[in-house]
Amino acid sequence: MKKQMLMVPGPTPVPPEVLQAMGKQMINHRGAAFGELFSEVNHLIKKVFQTENHVLIFPGAGTGAMEAAVVNLTEPGERVLLATIGAFGDRFGDILEGHGVIVERVEAEWGMAIDPQAVKEKLENNREIKKLFITHNETSTGVTNDLKAVKDAIPDDVLMIVDAVSGLGGIDLKMDEWGIDVVVTGSQKALMIPPGLAFIALNDRAWKVVEENKAPKYYWDFKLARKFLEKNPPETPYTPAVSLLYALQASLRLIIEEGLENVFARHELMAKAIRAGVKALGLKMLAEDDVASHTVTAVYSPEGIDVGKLRKLMREKYGITLAGGQKKLEGKIFRIGHLGYVDWPDVVTVLAGLELALKELGYPVEFGTAIKAAQEILFAGR
Numbered sequence: 001m002k003k004q005m006l007m008v009p010g011p012t013p014v015p016p017e018v019l020q021a022m023g024k025q026m027i028n029h030r031g032a033a034f035g036e037l038f039s040e041v042n043h044l045i046k047k048v049f050q051t052e053n054h055v056l057i058f059p060g061a062g063t064g065a066m067e068a069a070v071v072n073l074t075e076p077g078e079r080v081l082l083a084t085i086g087a088f089g090d091r092f093g094d095i096l097e098g099h100g101v102i103v104e105r106v107e108a109e110w111g112m113a114i115d116p117q118a119v120k121e122k123l124e125n126n127r128e129i130k131k132l133f134i135t136h137n138e139t140s141t142g143v144t145n146d147l148k149a150v151k152d153a154i155p156d157d158v159l160m161i162v163d164a165v166s167g168l169g170g171i172d173l174k175m176d177e178w179g180i181d182v183v184v185t186g187s188q189k190a191l192m193i194p195p196g197l198a199f200i201a202l203n204d205r206a207w208k209v210v211e212e213n214k215a216p217k218y219y220w221d222f223k224l225a226r227k228f229l230e231k232n233p234p235e236t237p238y239t240p241a242v243s244l245l246y247a248l249q250a251s252l253r254l255i256i257e258e259g260l261e262n263v264f265a266r267h268e269l270m271a272k273a274i275r276a277g278v279k280a281l282g283l284k285m286l287a288e289d290d291v292a293s294h295t296v297t298a299v300y301s302p303e304g305i306d307v308g309k310l311r312k313l314m315r316e317k318y319g320i321t322l323a324g325g326q327k328k329l330e331g332k333i334f335r336i337g338h339l340g341y342v343d344w345p346d347v348v349t350v351l352a353g354l355e356l357a358l359k360e361l362g363y364p365v366e367f368g369t370a371i372k373a374a375q376e377i378l379f380a381g382r
């Protein structure tokens with residue numbers, strides 16, 4: 001037997017209460033029991049989105065939620081702005097172009113956050129553009145964009161559509177307070193449930209655009225989803241992923257019980273402890289501290305150490321699965337996911353495993369170095 005630990009930025013480990021909730025028998029999704037379940041879930045998910053708006057829930061991956069936003073908010077031939085800082089920002093661009101939308105871009109070097117002023121200038125120089133697509137937390141680089149600063153910088157009539165797949169529920173995102181128009185996410189990250197649910201929240205401005213939108217759609221029709229959501233009790237147009245909704249009910253109760261602010265603080269503390277530990281070993285981080293994500297940390301493999309070998313050793317000998325680099329960062333970095341059901345024992349274990357694996361691959365390590373640095377942060381932060 002080998003004890004396994006999943007430290008990738010999604011799917012993330014699922015708390016026992018949530019796993020258990022998924023074992024419940026099926027119910028009629030047009031009956032009273034489903035109505036109760038769906039009412040509670042809809043009520044609680046709004047708290048995590050920090051919004052009074054409806055949050056639509058579809059069976060689907062995070063990419064499905066992104067595409068759903070595109071087909072409900074844009075039309076072929078329209079020009080939009082994409083702010084991209086990595087692989088998932090680029091994916092938003094691919095989806096948009098796949099639907100015939102013309103994409104203007106503002107980019108940042110991978111490992112950096114978007115410059116709000118650059119976004120502002122681009123929009124001011126292209127006043128016909130009325131939609132900005134942007135990533136909250138770029139999972140491929142471990143960088144979080146300052147959405148509030150971007151929102152405050154851009155012209156007021158530009159709709160801001162945010163991919164918060166690896167951020168929401170782990171990093172603060174005040175949808176209503178900051179005036180973010182659309183937020184999409186998926187289930188398998190900080191929400192602590194398995195993959196398979198796609199979430200989209202829209203404010204009144206965004207709903208107006210949806211109502212006027214003429215692009216072809218069927219399954220992802222937001223207007224139809226809202227119509228069913230507004231039934232008493234609420235329903236979905238098509239068969240919902242009942243087991244995942246039971247899981248979501250359990251996970252949302254855990255999140256609300258801990259308190260959203262405490263959940264964010266825990267993510268921040270774990271991220272800081274991991275960074276301190278990795279840095280103490282002399283490894284180079286991809287992102288600077290001020291833009292570093294609280295949910296995923298990207299680290300360069302040390303000179304002469306093959307990142308594939310390091311991840312293989314971590315996985316096969318020490319039972320810890322880490323993520324690799326994506327696209328142009330493949331073979332250069334590894335990524336540690338620390339979101340959702342994560343706490344200090346995970347931090348200490350992953351750092352201990354890293355010390356063992358690096359030493360075995362010939363990198364000079366004094367055992368305990370990373371752990372000590374992390375403990376200093378954990379001790380100060382608790």
Ligand SMILES: Cc1ncc(COP(=O)(O)O)c(C=O)c1O
Nearest residue numbers: 061062063088137139165166186
């Ligand atoms: C920021 C971001 N956007 C979108 C996605 C896509 O989600 P999915 O793999 O569920 O389609 C991911 C997945 O890692 C992500 O991290």
